[in-house]
Amino acid sequence: MAYKGEKGVSTSQDNDFDRHHDGRRKSSIANVFHGDDDSAIEGQLFSMNAIDPALDAKMRLVNQAINQIGWTNFHLKLFCLNGFGYMADSLILVVQSVIAGQAAAEFQPSFANGLTFASYAGMLVGALFWGGSADIIGRKIAFNTSLFVSAIFAIVAAGSPNWIVLGLFVSLAAFGAGGNLVLDTTVFLEYLPKDKQWLVTSLAAWWGLAPLFPAAFAWPLFSDPRFACDTELPQQCTKANNMGWRYVWIGCGGLILVMSIARITVIRLKETPKFLLGEGKDEAVVANLQSIAQRYNRRCDLTLEHLQACGTISSTHKKGLGEAWFHIRGLFVTKKLALSTCLIWFSWTLIGLAYPLFYVFLPQYLASRGANTGAGSPSAVWRDYFISNTCGIFGPILAGFMATTRLGRRYTMVIGALVTCAFFFAYTAVRTHAANLGFTCAIYFTVNVYYGTLYAYTPEVLPSAHRATGNGIAIACNRVMGLVSAAVATSANTATSAPIYICAVLYIVMAIVAAIMPFEPYGKSSM
Known part of the structure; x- marks a missing residue:
């Protein structure tokens, strides 16, 4: 023709x-x-x-x-350097949760969930700021500076004199890292040949790798009474006998700093x-x-x-706020694209509530049912944490393989969501430490099949001119629900099993939404 x-x-x-x-x-x-x-x-x-x-x-x-x-060593370097951004995003969220108990024992705050609110608030603003700016001023500046911002405040957080200051620095470190899920997928995807776009799915393996570093720092430090005071005796907890959590911040902040330097030295990224x-x-x-x-x-x-x-x-647009609105409108220029955009944002909202809410309520629920899931010594606790997070690394790798088959991205998400739902229901029957560890490993693996694919699917089906804005709003929806989960955890009654079943139902809804999404990127080039 x-x-x-x-x-x-x-x-x-x-x-x-x-x-x-x-x-x-x-x-x-x-x-x-x-x-x-x-x-x-x-x-x-x-x-x-x-x-x-x-x-x-x-x-x-x-x-x-x-x-x-085609594929070159340049793309291989991008895979690693963009993976560093994924790690930073995960690292900040994990570090604040890992050190929260020790820091709270030292500062004795009136609001124990303050760091959770601070980190999600920073991530929310970061996703919107870096995502929006990447479509307005370009990907290069945001890519080269965001990790520096995160690294600086992560290291400074170690010197916090009280709970409020710690929360401020956690929020600022999260702000710097919060846009990287937007930037990394966008930059990597826009250089990839069509037959390698599935690697954006496997990029999420870096996100799963990140929790191993806080675990590696915390395992020896929190198991040693010289660096971690007894949280059951907060009146005896001082800075002198509780330096462990500060060293965790320094170590992880230093790691992010090294990654940020690598981004501007290993390659000279152009727009x-x-x-x-x-x-x-x-x-x-x-x-x-x-x-x-x-x-x-x-x-x-x-x-x-x-x-x-x-x-x-x-396509012409104004500068400033007018340009931001131009990029939002660009996500709804056709009915099919508008439907796709709405379903993507809805998916991120659902996973943003279901994932953290489950882990907030589950320990209290199991305890109320008499489950004996204790690991014993602090060393055993961090050993199990390390093992379960290691399992999470391989979920996106499997998802990347599944996405290259006729299952495509959509049905890979369907399978990941439904299998995760099944494990969540089964988890309510856990009564032993071994069962707890086994099901935790399984859930970390399967939920990352869904999560990793959603990370990749989102930028793939958004038009390039508005990709970072749409992706940033999607991540922001996720962060908003993270704040909601923290609020629920503060005031809700954990004696009931309703939250667990609600979370499981949310994963069923996610599977349905994935199945009806209008675009399938398998075998096609993104625009």
């Missing part, structure tokens, strides 16, 4: 960059991709032709160039080609992709003439 190009040149859908090099560079080859619906466009997740034909055509040429370059494309900087797009191709001796036939032949993009 042939389509008429912008300059009246009839071209075939089989045209590639070789033909451009044979003397037809000035023809509007990009317009061969124009179609009226998604089904008419092979290999693309959706079409933006009805909204902005020039941008749609250019985006397809950029995808073709990225696929032509992603798809962000530059949305800004109308065609020349920079070509230079970016050509530099990667030359560095790794790969072929890239994209030229400035190819992009310019597609015309000028019609």
Whole structure:
């Protein structure tokens, strides 16, 4: 089937960059991709032709160039460096929960859940700030600075003189880390060839790896009475005999600092080609992709003439708050995209409530039923914590494999949610330490199959020009529900089993939502 190009040149859908090099560079080859619906466009997740034909055509040429370059060591470095951001996000949340008991014993606060509120509040603002700014000023600045902010305040938190100051620094460290789930998936995805997009799912393995570091620091420190006072005797707890939690902050903050330095030294990240494309900087797009191709001796036939032949993009926007609103509206430009955006945000809201709420209520519920799940010594407690979190690393790895099969992203999420639900119901029958450890490992594994896939699916199905904004709002929905779970934990009656069953039902709803999502990225390039 042939389509008429912008300059009246009839071209075939089989045209590639070789033909451009044979003397037809000035023809509007990009317009061969124009179609009226998604089904008419092979290999693309959706079409933006009805909204902005020039941008749609250019985006397809950029995808073709990225696929032509293929996988390189540059992408491998990005996988690790973006994984560091995932680790930082998880690390801050885990560290505050790990040290909360020891810090509370020293400071004796009136509001014991204050650090939970502080961390989720910081994560909420961070997701919105870094996500929004990444669509307005670019991915590069946010990518290079966010981890520095988190590292500085994480280290400073170790010197906190009281509970309120500690909460402030925890919140600021969370603010710096809170946008990385947005930035990391966005930056990584916008450089990936189509056949490697499943790696965005496996990127979440770094998130599961993060809790091992606080556990590794806390295990010897909190097992040694020289560094951790007895929380059952808070009146004897002072800074002198309770330095362990401060060392945990220093160690984890130092780790984030090293990761932030690696981000600006291992590679010199340029703006992603798809962000530059949305800004109308065609020349920079070509230079970016050509530099990667030359560095790794790969072929890239994209030229400035190819992009310019597609015309000028019609998407224009204002600066400041007007631009923020422009990016939000861009997530609802078609009915199908609007439905997809709403279902994604709803999914993040559900998991944001179900995941922390279950772990808030479960220990009290088991205790009220007489379950004997104690691990004994502090060393055994941290050993079990280390084991269970190790199991969580492999969930996203399995999810990445499942996402490359005909199950796709959607049904990988369905399976992960339903299996997690089954383990949650079964967990209420736990009565021994061994059973507690076994089911905890299983849940850490299966919930990360769902979570890891949702992390990847979200940026894959959002249009690149508004990807960081939509992803940031999704993560913010998650953080809001984290605050809700902390509030519920403060005031709710934990004697009833209702919260556990509610959480299990929420996972069933998540499975249903995943099944009806309108886009399936399997085998298609993101726009």
